[in-house]
Every structure is written in C-alpha cells, then in structure tokens.
Amino acid sequence: MQTNNKFFDDMAQLASGAAGAVHSVKSEMEGQFQAWLERQLSSMDLVTREEFEVVRLMAEKARDENDALRAELEVLKSSKD
Known part of the structure; x- marks a missing residue:
C-alpha cells in the first residue's frame, strides 16, 4: 500500500531544493576562489615553466662548456710541465 503524505x-x-542551492553556492565559491588565486599569482613576479626550462638548459650547456674548458686548461697545464 502506497501512501501519499504531503508533509513528506x-x-x-x-x-x-536545499541540495541544489548548496551545490550552486559551492560552485560560486570555487569560481570566486579561482579568480582570487589567479589575481594573486599574476601579481607575483613568477616565471612560466617554459621560461624556467629554457634557463635550466642554458645553465646545463654553460656548465658543460665550463667543464670542457677546465679539462682543456688542465691538459695545457700538464703539457707545460
């Protein structure tokens, strides 16, 4: 037997309705937080990942060249003696 109770x-x-309202508020808060976070990050002097990788590769290349020059210098020093 099925009863229809208006109260229930x-x-x-x-x-x-409350669940829908909570979901809507949650979505709005997430959007506001995301916008705030993006504003905060954009105001900082940060580099992009691509820029970081380019500089890292340049530093590796400079280190390798320095090591090669150091080795060449050692060879020249040892041949002088």
Whole structure:
C-alpha cells in the first residue's frame, strides 16, 4: 500500500531544493576562489615553466662548456710541465 503524505513530499522537495542551492553556492565559491588565486599569482613576479626550462638548459650547456674548458686548461697545464 502506497501512501501519499504531503508533509513528506514537501520535505523531499525542500531537501532537494536545499541540495541544489548548496551545490550552486559551492560552485560560486570555487569560481570566486579561482579568480582570487589567479589575481594573486599574476601579481607575483613568477616565471612560466617554459621560461624556467629554457634557463635550466642554458645553465646545463654553460656548465658543460665550463667543464670542457677546465679539462682543456688542465691538459695545457700538464703539457707545460
């Protein structure tokens, strides 16, 4: 036997509406936080990942060249003696 109780129907609709409102507020808060975070990060003097990688590769190349020059210098020093 199925009973239709208006009180329980109203409570179910209220709960459903509240859940939808909570989800909407959550989405709005996430959007606001994302915008705030992007503003904060853009105001900082940060480099992009691509820029970082380019400079890292340049430093590796300079280190390798320095090591090669150091080795060449050692060879020249040892041949002088």
